[in-house]
Amino acid sequence: MQASGGRGGRLARLALLPAAGLLLAACGVQPNNNPTSDSLGPSLFGETANGIGFPHDVVTTEGIASAGLYLPIFLIAVAIFILIEGLLLFMAWRFRRRDKDTGLPSQVHGHNKLEIIWTAIPALVVTVLFIGSTMVLIDVEATSEDPAVVVDVEGFQFGWTFKYMDPAAYDPVTDKYAETGIVIPFSPALPSAEDPAPVVQEAILPVDVPIRFRLNSLDVIHSFYVPAFFFKRDVIPGRTNEFEITIEQPGVYGGQCAEFCGLSHGRMFFTIRAVEQAEYEAWVAEKSGAAPTTAEAETGEAPEGDTEPGAEDETSEEAA
């Protein structure tokens, strides 16, 4: 029920904005290396003003299921809102004190049957909501036996590193996957004196396959948040947080740290570029061929580092 509601809503919005959809698709095949006009990182959703007040542009299977919960709860909330505000307005008018109201109104102290009803009905409603949302939660939290892609995400003050791991080489003793050598290192998204046109850090991922993210922090707590995935998960030192998603649509999706982590918390941007599988495989093959340079970039990377010398090369290579 929930999932279909979400899809229906999405379809309606897609119908509203075919032009924006085309633009998005165009962006999907273009390298996202143009700095935004106004000095800040990527827009999280593009310039779509549609869907204000509703979830919109959600692109993962899990996110669509989660966003589908919004509408039924919204409708219940609206019903309660109208009921109570309506009663307040009605009473403010109907029972306002008039000149003739000199005596006391009827002194009603309570009504047991009524009180039981208005305790039981909300209890029933929240139980149903709990069951519905927990069923979706179980799906969202589910992980597959063999994810197609495993990405280790390291958060640090104030940036991210994406390391592509080998899904076939899991070591249960260390709880780690073997590294493939493909790394998307930190690159600053803000223009500076040295780098007036910086490249937004961009991780490439395939659509339609389960992708496992494994989150670690090198210092304080961060949170990995991509609004288009309708999901965030905290990035906690001393702990590996895992989740799996399947992206359904190619496109470029902005993300940002969502847990306050210090001075430049507001600038911890990254983007995810979802591409068709063939394109992804070609990209992996190319990166694997260029493994020595990536390894170099990786070793040269300082977690607290400000600007990555290798970063520009790295991404401009991608862009080519």
Add this chain to the structure above:
Amino acid sequence: MGTAGAHAGTYVSRRSTLLEWLTTTDHKKIGVMYVVTAFTFFMIGGVLALGIRTELAVPGLQMIDEATYNQLFGMHAVMMIFLFVMPMTTGLANYIVPLQLGAADMSFPRINALSFWMLLVGAILIVSAFAFGGAPTGWTLYVPLSVRVQATGVDLLLLGLVVLGFSSIFGAINFLVTIFKMRAPGMGLLRMPMFTWTTLVTAVLLLFSLPVIAAGLIMIFIDRNYGGGFFDPAAGGSPILWQHIFWFFGHPEVYILILPAFGVISEILPVFSRKPLFGYKAFVIATAAIGALGFTVWAHHMFTTGAVFLPFFSFFTFLIAVPTGVKFFNWLATMWGGHLRFDTPMLYSVGFIALFLIGGLDGAFLAVVPFDFMVQDTYWVVSHIHYVLVAGAVFAIFAALFYWFPKMAGRRLSERLGKVQFWILFVGTNLAFFPQHMLGLDGMIRRIPDYSGNAGWTELNFISTIGAFLIAASVLPFLWNVFVTLRKPMEHESDPWDGNSLEWATTSPPAPWNCESLPVIRSERPWFDQKYPGVGHGPTPPTRPETEGASS
């Protein structure tokens, strides 16, 4: 016993000297000092909020840099929660609860004074943090960030909060003993006014939750200054542990802030509807239930950590909506069929119901874990907390100030100015906080000083900033109102609103010993029963002594 308690004008109050204020143990004077201190910090915290909103009005960093911004939102929260709402409700309870109980003072008047002066010491420590690098940690003080930040300001904040914690613990014990031991003859627990009931439940919450957070704050202090490893994963500690400690306090804290507000509304609605509170016992049970459930939901602030058992906390978070719903329905039923008079206290109370509802509904969304994954740490949550604490606590505080001001000062505040203030605040609150729902749903996270002009958030942020300035503007008519009213001579009206509970049975302002005599207490509305014999319901109808001319 038996004679009417109203002796308007029999006690002529005189201006107290400064020394009398500084050395007082009178619960009423201490209450007034709490209220004045709290209101001062309301304005300081409000200025910080204006700083935040001005910076966010349009994209770009125009006014302040990141480092300054990062201090503003944390200090705004600390001041509004610990130095405004808590001292304000404590001050109101200090003044009103002994009067409602028919007691001469609190059980421990000197500890009461100590609580107030400790509040001031804690406040000075917290404010002085600004001079020592500030505390760019947010009010949540999440580790390892709060351990790593190199600023003495964080230590001062920690110490200040610990001092405030002990102040509140002493206060909570004082209220508990007062409520259990100082009730007038005839006032059983189920005949206490609702404001006293909510103060009782609040005191229990304080007593259970504050020692936990005080210990946690000291643990951070040790981690910061002496290399303790409580929260350091490299030393076998856990950053998640702090979040459990913090929210085990932090969620009950929300009810510590809002339960007294529920109490205020439950006092005012019956008086201005001229009906008893509908379902008094259900209301008491709902209050206790909210207090108890408040301790079962703390980890709903931690859904995205991946380190908590989600269904448990989701279920109890949903469940807490049930007793809250009972309160709403009981308030509405109290108004139903009444003779509603919309003086300023009533206006604020109805405004509270109308807007706190939104804070309840958008909070229910957050219990839906998959939805919370999206909006946690976004402006949806900012909107939720402000609908609860501004539309909730602040509205109730203004309702209370307008309602009890005549008791404290012997004259009423201007109704005209009060209504002007209400409508500015009402419009401002909605402009400031409603658009934040959309921003959250759009993925705008909190605690960022800036956002992209491409994100489509500019208009909503601008509206929100206008709302914030309206909220600030609404304080001006109030200050003017208080100033003008206090320059008028006292009217000494003992019972200006035709009240129900015992504070209206004594003079305005009350004598230092509170009252000469008390009405017979046979229900939760003893003063009403005395004025309108045979109308209300006391369990024992019979030999009520005749009163002369008390009924109006």
